[in-house]
Amino acid sequence: MTAPSAPITQDVLTIPRKAETDARQNLVGLTRAQLRDALIAAGTPEKQAKMRVGQVWQWVYQKGVRDFDAMTNLAKGYRAMLAERFRIDVPEVVQRDVSADGTRKYLLRIAGGHEVEAVYIPEEGRGTLCISSQVGCTLTCSFCHTGTQRLVRNLTAGEIVGQIMVARDDLGEWPEPGRAPKVEARLISNIVLMGMGEPLYNFENVRDAMQIAMDGEGISLSRRRITLSTSGIVPEIARTAEEIGCMLAVSFHATTDEVRDRLVPINKKWNIATLLDALREYPRLSNSERITFEYVMLKGINDSDADARRLVNLIRGIPAKINLIPFNEWPGAPYERSDWERIESFADIVYKAGYASPVRTPRGEDIMAACGQLKSATERARKSRAQIAAETGA
Numbered sequence: 169m170t171a172p173s174a175p176i177t178q179d180v181l182t183i184p185r186k187a188e189t190d191a192r193q194n195l196v197g198l199t200r201a202q203l204r205d206a207l208i209a210a211g212t213p214e215k216q217a218k219m220r221v222g223q224v225w226q227w228v229y230q231k232g233v234r235d236f237d238a239m240t241n242l243a244k245g246y247r248a249m250l251a252e253r254f255r256i257d258v259p260e261v262v263q264r265d266v267s268a269d270g271t272r273k274y275l276l277r278i279a280g281g282h283e284v285e286a287v288y289i290p291e292e293g294r295g296t297l298c299i300s301s302q303v304g305c306t307l308t309c310s311f312c313h314t315g316t317q318r319l320v321r322n323l324t325a326g327e328i329v330g331q332i333m334v335a336r337d338d339l340g341e342w343p344e345p346g347r348a349p350k351v352e353a354r355l356i357s358n359i360v361l362m363g364m365g366e367p368l369y370n371f372e373n374v375r376d377a378m379q380i381a382m383d384g385e386g387i388s389l390s391r392r393r394i395t396l397s398t399s400g401i402v403p404e405i406a407r408t409a410e411e412i413g414c415m416l417a418v419s420f421h422a423t424t425d426e427v428r429d430r431l432v433p434i435n436k437k438w439n440i441a442t443l444l445d446a447l448r449e450y451p452r453l454s455n456s457e458r459i460t461f462e463y464v465m466l467k468g469i470n471d472s473d474a475d476a477r478r479l480v481n482l483i484r485g486i487p488a489k490i491n492l493i494p495f496n497e498w499p500g501a502p503y504e505r506s507d508w509e510r511i512e513s514f515a516d517i518v519y520k521a522g523y524a525s526p527v528r529t530p531r532g533e534d535i536m537a538a539c540g541q542l543k544s545a546t547e548r549a550r551k552s553r554a555q556i557a558a559e560t561g562a
Contacts, residue, residue, distance in 0.1 A: 192255040195228060196333070197326025199376050200383070210253045220246075222385065228256055229386025232333065232342030258330035259284070264338065274334060278303070278327045282320055284364050286331045288339070288356070295339075296358040299331040301374050302365025322370040328377035332359065332387060359389060361396045362417070368401035368408065375411050382414075391415075397462065402438040405446040409453035416450055417460040417491075418443070422470050423478035431470070444482060451487050458487035464495050465506035465514065476517035489524035 193206060204221045212220050223241055227233040236242075236251040259276035262283065266272050272288040284300040303320035305312070336342055339355045359381060361367045367374045378394055381387045394414040398405070408416065422428035428435040435443075447459055461483060465471050479490070492515055495505040506514075511527055518525035 190255060192253060194257050194326050195224065195254050196256055196258060196330055197324055197328070197373075197377065197380070199325075199379060200225065206254070210249060224250070225383070226385055229333075229380065229383065230343075230388070231345075232336060234258075238345075257326075258333045258337075259327055261334060261338070272335075272338070274331075274338070276331065276334065278323065280321075284323065284327075284331075286335065286363055288335050290355070294357040295355045296360055297332060297335050297356045298360050298363050299328060300363030300365055301328060301361055301367040301370045305365050306369065319365075322373060323365070325373045325376035325380070328373060329380045329387075332356065332381060336387075357389075357393060359394045360417075361394075366399055366401065367396050368398045368404040371404050371407060375408075378412050378414060392457075395460065399432050399434050400438050400443040401434070402442055402446045405450060406453060409450050409456075413454045413456070415456055415460070416447075416454070417462055418447065420461045420479075421464050421466075423475045423482060427470055431464075431466075440482065444486070448486055458489055461488055461490045462493060463490055464493045465511050466495050467504040467506045467510070469503060471506040471510050471514055473513060473517060476514045480518055480521035480523060483523075489526070490518050492518075492525055492527045494527065 195203065195206070198206060200221055203224065204217050207220050207224070208214055208217050220242075223239070227239045233239060234256045236247045236254075236256075239247055239250075242250070259278050261274055262277050263275040264272060265275075270290045274286045274288075276284050276286060278284060282303045284303055286300060287298040289296045289298065300323065302322050304318050306319040335356055341355050359378075361374065361378075374396070378391075378396075381389050381394065382391055391412070391414045394412075395417050396408060396412065396414050397417040397419060398408075399419045405416070408414070419432060420428075421431045422435075423440075425435060425439050428440060450456065450459060461479075463470070463479070483490075492511060494511060495501075495503055497503075497505060515525040515527055
C-alpha cells in the first residue's frame, strides 16, 4: 500500500460518560407510534398527541436539537415536562480517525460501555455513511475482521439511527437555528448497513431505525438511498422487502457451496440455491431496481475466470449489479488480495455478460476503515440470540 499523501488525524475525545442510572426514556429510536404512546403516558392529551409527535419529531430528526428548552414552539411547562420524563441521547464519540482520503471512522460508545464503529466516506456529489447493527457479529465470515470479534448484543433502534445523528453532528449537517433545512447537496446522501453485525439478525430494530431515517419530516432519506447488506438470512429477506423496502446487497463471495461454506458459514444453513430463490422475488416485493452482489476478491480462492462465468450463470434473470471488492487485508488475515490483472479479467467477463461490475476503490485502509476491517476493542463471550434479545428488549 502506498504511503498516504497527507497525515492521518486522530481525535481521542474525552466526552464525559453519561450516567447509566438516568431513568428517563430516550426519545431517539422511538417510532412515531411509540413516541405518541410515550407522550400520552406522560400526560399529553390524546387530542394533542398527533400534533405534539410532529413537533418533537421535527426538532429531534430535522433540526438535530437535543435540548428541550430549544423547542420554542412548545409551551414552557410542556418543555419542562419533557425534560423531566425524557432524554435525547445518541452514542458517544470516543475516537474519530480521519484518513488521508477524507474517510472518517468513528468509535462510538453505547449503553453498557460497549463500542461499535461507523464510517463516513465522502465522494464527489455524495457521501455514504456505513453504520453498524450489532456489537460484533455471529457469522464468523473468514475474510472479515469483524467476524473475528464475538457477538456481544444487538443495537437498539436508537443506537442505530443515533449513528446517523452523530455523523451529522460531526459534519455540521443540521440546519442553523432559525433556518430551514439545508437544500444543497447533502453530505450524508446514502446510508449502507454494512458495518459491524448482520442486520437481519436484528430485524425489528433495524426496521424501526430505517423507518425513522426515511421519514419525510425528519432525516428524510429516500429508501433508494439506503442499502442493507446481508450474508443471506433467507427467512428475513421477504420481510425486508415488505417492511423496509430499501435496496438490498448480498455478501455473496463464492460460486460454489463448497467455497461459500468456508467464506460465509451461514451458507451451510441456507445454501446458494436457496438464497437465490429468495433474491429473485426481492425486486418485485420491494419495488427495487436491482440487487447488489458483493464479491470480495481473494487470491486463488474465488477469482478465476471459471468463477466469473459461474457467477453470471447463477444470477441470470435477477436484476443485479456486481460489486467487486479487492480484499482489504487486516492483521492476521488468512487471505491475500487478488492481483489487479486477475480482478480486471474477472470484471471483464461479468461486464460482457451484461452486468455492471464496478471494482470498489478501497477507502480508509490507513485507518482500518475499509470494507471488512471494522472491529471495536470491546469483546465479550458469545451469547445466544435469546440472551441478546433480552438485553435489548427485542
